[in-house]
Each structure stands twice: as C-alpha cells, then as structure tokens.
Amino acid sequence: MTRTRADRRVLDDPFTAALTGPQERFARRRGRIVAFDPAVSVFYGHPREMSAADWADMAALAGPGRTVGLRDCRSPRPASWELLETVRLVQYTGEDVIGGADRAPADPAPVVLGVDDVAEMTALVELTRPGPFLPRTIELGTYLGVRERGQLLAMAGQRLRLPGWVEISAVCTHPDARGRGLARNLLTAVAQLIVDGGDTPFLHTTADNPARRLYESMGFVLHSDVSLEIVRVPKGE
Incomplete structure (x- = not known):
C-alpha cells in the first residue's frame, strides 16, 4: 500500500507544531512561547528570531534559574542568559x-x-x-x-x-x-x-x-x- 507523504515543513519547528497541534493539552503558553507541562517534557517551542518580549515570556514560563533548550535559535541571547552547552541535534x-x-x-x-x-x-x-x-x-x-x-x-x-x-x-x-x-x-x-x-x-x-x-x-x-x-x-x- 502506498502511503501519502507527510508535509515536512512542520518538522522545522517540531516542538511548536506539537504543542499548538496534537499535543496542545500538555501545553503552557505565554505570547509566542509554548512549553510542555514540566512533569511531561522539558521542551519549549519558540520562534527562530526571538524578540525582547519572547525572551521575557520564556523566562516567565521557565522560572528564574531554570534551564531551557533553544532549538535552532537565530537571535543573540541577552547577556544575562548563561549558555551551558551546545549540541548538534540531528533529525x-x-x-x-x-x-x-x-x-x-x-x-x-x-x-x-x-x-x-x-x-x-x-x-x-x-x-x-x-x-x-x-x-x-x-x-x-x-x-x-x-x-x-x-x-x-x-x-x-x-x-x-x-x-x-x-x-x-x-x-x-x-x-x-x-x-x-x-x-x-x-x-x-x-x-x-x-x-x-x-x-x-x-x-x-x-x-x-x-x-x-x-x-x-x-x-x-x-x-x-x-x-x-x-x-x-x-x-x-
């Protein structure tokens, strides 16, 4: 049986696609930032280009001193955000x-x-x-x-x-x-x-x-x- 090819575009931002789509029931949201319930998963969905408001919303969702994973973020981090590690994520x-x-x-x-x-x-x-x-x-x-x-x-x-x-x-x-x-x-x-x-x-x-x-x-x-x-x-x- 031939299967219909799924649209690959949603793979470019998979965490946002999940949290605003099929897994929305697990989502917390503030502005353009979405995150899983912290007992379910650690992942956050965010725009590739982050505004000052986006950084503030992410900080509010995560909480002071907590860690966040930024997937393919193309905006400079605010100076007060500490980089702990960078890994190459392959899909x-x-x-x-x-x-x-x-x-x-x-x-x-x-x-x-x-x-x-x-x-x-x-x-x-x-x-x-x-x-x-x-x-x-x-x-x-x-x-x-x-x-x-x-x-x-x-x-x-x-x-x-x-x-x-x-x-x-x-x-x-x-x-x-x-x-x-x-x-x-x-x-x-x-x-x-x-x-x-x-x-x-x-x-x-x-x-x-x-x-x-x-x-x-x-x-x-x-x-x-x-x-x-x-x-x-x-x-x-």
Missing part, C-alpha cells in the same frame, strides 16, 4: 522504514509499558541516557519494552506528535543486553504502530551518537542538523 525521517515485506517475529516479543513500569523505565533511562524521560512522559504515546526474567532490558516509544508525524524516542538498551538486536526490533515495532495509525515516524538524536548507524541502516534519512543550546534563565528574571 531523521522514516518514510521508508516500514515496507511491505514480511518480518520474522521479534524474540523476546515487545510488550506495552504502562504507568506501573515508569520507575523501571526511568532507571533504564538514567543508566543509558538516551534523553529526558519524566514522570508523565509516558502519557505522550505508546511505549514498548523487552523483558527477560522480569527485568526491563530495552525500550522505545512515541513522544512528539505533529500533523502527519510521530516521533520515536527513548530508544535504549541495558548494557548487559546490547548486541542482540533489541533496539532494532523495538524501533521496527514502534514505527509499525505509527504507520498503522496513519502517520510517519521520525526521530531526533545527537550528531555524535553511534546509534545513527543503526537508524541509517534501517532506512531513516537525515532531514536536518541544527544547534540545540542549553541556557540558564537569569535568577532575576
């Missing part, structure tokens, strides 16, 4: 990751994770550090995991939802279980759920992440490479 699209060929069932088979699994999921994320996972992140979409003898060995799930797109996130495997193809099986399973729902998968990672080789071998295609600046809001703002 992949997965229009052709799921094809029509039959696939052998994964072993062990993925299971759906729920709120009762959050403590274990958080521990696995803290051990492997694929990116932020907060107490209510699981509300953003379906998360799948692989268990063996009761232990959660690997997981992956759905995070951002944009018109026509769903992000695959929190892809991680316990160090003792690497090399068994668990991440590939989970990526395939989550991508299939997305396609079955009528959307197209995409994902983010950092430019220096070795997992990029896996993503590219599965058919994910690089769409963008932008800076993500982690900055601290002034304590007096």
Whole structure:
C-alpha cells in the first residue's frame, strides 16, 4: 500500500507544531512561547528570531534559574542568559522504514509499558541516557519494552506528535543486553504502530551518537542538523 507523504515543513519547528497541534493539552503558553507541562517534557517551542518580549515570556514560563533548550535559535541571547552547552541535534525521517515485506517475529516479543513500569523505565533511562524521560512522559504515546526474567532490558516509544508525524524516542538498551538486536526490533515495532495509525515516524538524536548507524541502516534519512543550546534563565528574571 502506498502511503501519502507527510508535509515536512512542520518538522522545522517540531516542538511548536506539537504543542499548538496534537499535543496542545500538555501545553503552557505565554505570547509566542509554548512549553510542555514540566512533569511531561522539558521542551519549549519558540520562534527562530526571538524578540525582547519572547525572551521575557520564556523566562516567565521557565522560572528564574531554570534551564531551557533553544532549538535552532537565530537571535543573540541577552547577556544575562548563561549558555551551558551546545549540541548538534540531528533529525531523521522514516518514510521508508516500514515496507511491505514480511518480518520474522521479534524474540523476546515487545510488550506495552504502562504507568506501573515508569520507575523501571526511568532507571533504564538514567543508566543509558538516551534523553529526558519524566514522570508523565509516558502519557505522550505508546511505549514498548523487552523483558527477560522480569527485568526491563530495552525500550522505545512515541513522544512528539505533529500533523502527519510521530516521533520515536527513548530508544535504549541495558548494557548487559546490547548486541542482540533489541533496539532494532523495538524501533521496527514502534514505527509499525505509527504507520498503522496513519502517520510517519521520525526521530531526533545527537550528531555524535553511534546509534545513527543503526537508524541509517534501517532506512531513516537525515532531514536536518541544527544547534540545540542549553541556557540558564537569569535568577532575576
């Protein structure tokens, strides 16, 4: 079956597209700045060109002394905002990751994770550090995991939802279980759920992440490479 290609323009500002669209129920907003509920996700949506009012609104939403990630911001930061770190954030699209060929069932088979699994999921994320996972992140979409003898060995799930797109996130495997193809099986399973729902998968990672080789071998295609600046809001703002 041929799928309709999703509009890629929403990928240029994915956090705003999610928070003003399919995931608006999780949003906090002030002026042109939007942010997830802090128990759900750390991300902010903002214009590429930030005005003085935008900086003030972001400071008010975040709170004094808190950190904010600025994706592809093209305006100079106010002098009072401290730059903590800059990373290269790469974005992949997965229009052709799921094809029509039959696939052998994964072993062990993925299971759906729920709120009762959050403590274990958080521990696995803290051990492997694929990116932020907060107490209510699981509300953003379906998360799948692989268990063996009761232990959660690997997981992956759905995070951002944009018109026509769903992000695959929190892809991680316990160090003792690497090399068994668990991440590939989970990526395939989550991508299939997305396609079955009528959307197209995409994902983010950092430019220096070795997992990029896996993503590219599965058919994910690089769409963008932008800076993500982690900055601290002034304590007096």
